[in-house]
Amino acid sequence: MKRTTVIGFLGSTLDASKQDAARWNKWRPTVGLCMQPDLRVDRLVLLHGRQHEGLAKFVTQDIASVSPETAVEPHTINFDDAWDFEEVYTELLDFAERFEFEPETEDYLVHITTGTHVAQICLFLLTEARFIPGKLLQTQPKRGKPDAGGVWTVIDLDLSRYDSIAKRFAEGSRTSTSFLKGGIETRNAAFNAMIDEIEQVATRSSAPLLLMGPTGAGKSLLARRIYELKAEQHRLSGAFVEVNCATLKGDNAMSALFGHRKGAFTGAVAERAGLLRSADKGMLFLDEIGELGLDEQAMILRAVEDKRFLPVGSDKEVESDFQLIAGTNRDLVRAVAGGSFREDLFARLNLWTFNLPGLAERREDIEPNLDFELKRFAAAEDTRVTFNKEARARYLSFATSAEARWDGNFRDLSASITRMATLSPDGRIDRPAVEAEIVRLGNLWAVEPEQGTDALAEVLNADAIARIDPFDRKQLSEVIVACRRNPSLSATGRELFSVSRQQRTSTNDADRLRKYLARFDLTWSDVS
Template sequence: MKPLVVLGFLGSTLDASKFGPTRWNKWRPTVGLTMHEDLRVDRLVLLHGSAHTRLASYVTEDIASVSPETTVEPYLLDFKDPWDFEEVYGKLLDFARDYPFDPEAEDYLIHITTGTHVAQICLFLLTEAHYLPGRLLQTQPRRGTNDGVGTWTAIDLDLSRYDSIATRFAAASAESTSFLKSGIETRNPAFNRMIDEIEQVAGRSKAPVLLMGPTGAGKSQLARRIYELKRLKHQVKGPFVEVNCATLKGDGAMSALFGHRKGAFTGAIADRPGLLRAADTGMLFLDEIGELGLDEQAMILRAIEDKRFLPVGSDKEIASDFQLIAGTNRDLGRAVNDGQFRDDLYARLNLWTFALPGLADRREDIAPNLDYELDRFAEREGSRVTFNKEARERYLAFATAPDALWSGNFRDLAASITRMATLSATGRIDAEGVEAEITRLSRLWSNSDERDDHLARFLSPEQLDALDPFDRAQLATVVQTCVRSRSLSEAGRSLFAVSRTKRTTANDADRLRKYLARFELNWQSLQEHGSSRKKHGG
């Protein structure tokens, strides 16, 4: 059994008594809860104010005499007004965030019998919201007896009974949703509703979450914020492990995810724990999960359901208890129909699915994100840059116009702000800087086709301008196929699927390699660039 820790307030009235043998005939809640034969308290965190330090010492001595196995940990917590809800809730919230709770190693009971009614309500709210990771404990005296022990009950109260303080709970919930949005005052109603639902799911469920949306929509950032919110509420203890599944190719994918034993294959010179093992007690974010092979998908499903998996070359299973967030820019339902994604894994992931809209569908959120990106620039570079009024108005007019494509979503916006801030030597982005940036973005979006969008990221504007329209369209298709393929051979088979059937021998990889070389491109650069985009933009 895990050690049991009880946390509660010292009762300035109920816990007080005159010194002498008769005090044992009086029910004192804090002392009494350590006297139960069926409730072993290993540690008692005793909250009290400076005015009651002497009483806390007195109670601690009595606990030591009746329950020597209980360690009392006095914790000084003063309130200017113990009936001021805002002050009490705020200080208890700070305590809950700072205290080194360890739910994996200890069980917790929150004693709500002592303290003011305001303190009891606040303890309830913080427990209900998982800032205090335990159950509620209620104690009471035995009626008509001189028994100093009393009775105890672990309870689960109904929040609806406390309508008078529901607004305070709503405020805590609003704080969590703001946290998920990185403090950005987003204005898009659909997006805000989605974040509200994610906040509820994150606080109440350990089931996998699936984030869908185009590259650059913010899946990676949202996944990390979900993890940080859960960690803040003591719902996860371990690390956040992010995996870009698009970078896991061939046999190395199994080893990277599930680990391997020394000697499992050529080059396996030492044991490797694997990324799933690294995420134990924490959160695993599988970005671009649709890029995993079917074998890896099968093992991921078992790891989700059984919390166990088999490393490569091992005959002994490994346990890892992680929470999962998956991300994808693919239509997994269509991938299931095409036989490229397991239907059982999709069913397991599809319990909580959230589709993140692209920036073009959230134009009202561009203005608050300008300030956020400038803040990020200041943090990175150590210098504050702002817009002058005319420049900001001009940029927003362009950015929110219907013909602003934002094909790269928030990735494009972040890059745009970074460019303007970097080129503003005076620390003020002016109209001239905005016009230059508008020219860059307009050129980037001159062809909105997704294939051409790929081309614009691998070739310079000068290289693009030097291409005939015929070559440009053909090369765009080739580059797009290469980025989505797992190997040079796979890309070649896809591109030359018809012509290869008419030849007795085929070397599609060599044929594709020579084609790319005509445009000063190579397979490795396409893969590295594409993987970097997915890692940082997804």
């Protein structure tokens, strides 16, 4: 059998007693735990201050008389202030890190009946965090007649052992996850798994998060929900501050982010706190962080790591302790390689990176989001609108088909539902309203986003582009745009070669597209 080691404080009041026979009629926690018929204590590590060495020797002698098999090891820990949480926790953490635990051969019990309340709390935290690999031990006097032994109880902090607690934790986790999804019962397995992971990170870590994904994928909404979840759990007390970095240009970017002192530059007629200070004790969401200049990126990194930064025109640093969430629709790995994004900042952000898929990659989630948008319209306009059965089936058939491109992702869907609801004054969206909306969406998506040139510049450098004929540049740009709105090489090939493939008995659209990209020394991973 394993040996049992108990670690606990000497009770300067509860363990004290006159040195006469009457003390055996008194419950003394440290002596009493060694008198239990069903608890064998092989070793007792007795923590005490230097001023209580005499009491420790007296208690050790009494333990030897009632439990000669117990080896008592007095251990002196001195506190300048036994009620100073930081000091007590630090000293006990040092003790735990120095202690030679051997859980393969010993079971450990942490006695939390004696010592100050601060010491008891610290022992609890160290045990819960597994710095002390044991269970908690509580003792108390027996009710009724005097008894020197008292009674004892062991508490195992592995909460999974307690069915009712585990059930409550599981329910709380599901509630948090549902909250992050806005109460939408999403069906995409990969998305749901990602949200579960984000919920765990949000409730356990204050490190920066990086949300990547196309415009309209829901990065801003998710960031706000993460903030609200943490605020509800009292992990944040400050404000949620959101800024689109694409709107910050030149000197205004520095001033807006870090603030400035009065007179720092022409027009600075008053001091400005800046967005980072406004987010103190709260959360700062920097959307489109890839649009920031390198100087701003350097200061953001310093502010995240040191919680300090220098306002424009000031020679005195200010402090702000905030959690950062960054959002981007750019490929930051490529931006780092191209020199437009700092590698050290990306490394700091990349601890927790989550890629939010576009709506076209989550078509099974269109129906629950449709219901969510109808509820949101009802709340905003105080008007309930529904689909008739035929209209709903037609809209979902179109929305989940390859015909629906959803270039704007959830923004397109939200706008679509809002238009149909607004144009259905009787509160019922019918088939003609759906058909009209399908035409609108087709017209919207018929205009290619002006991203071809930008997309080309993101995958090829200026010299490479200069070596391509203007005709081929235009064609390659269209191909890149198609690659980015489809989930795979095969899906893109089917879209690009949809006419010619009907005239062939065998098709390999993926190989055809792969060979086309290879003409420009590009691969699917380069452009997708």
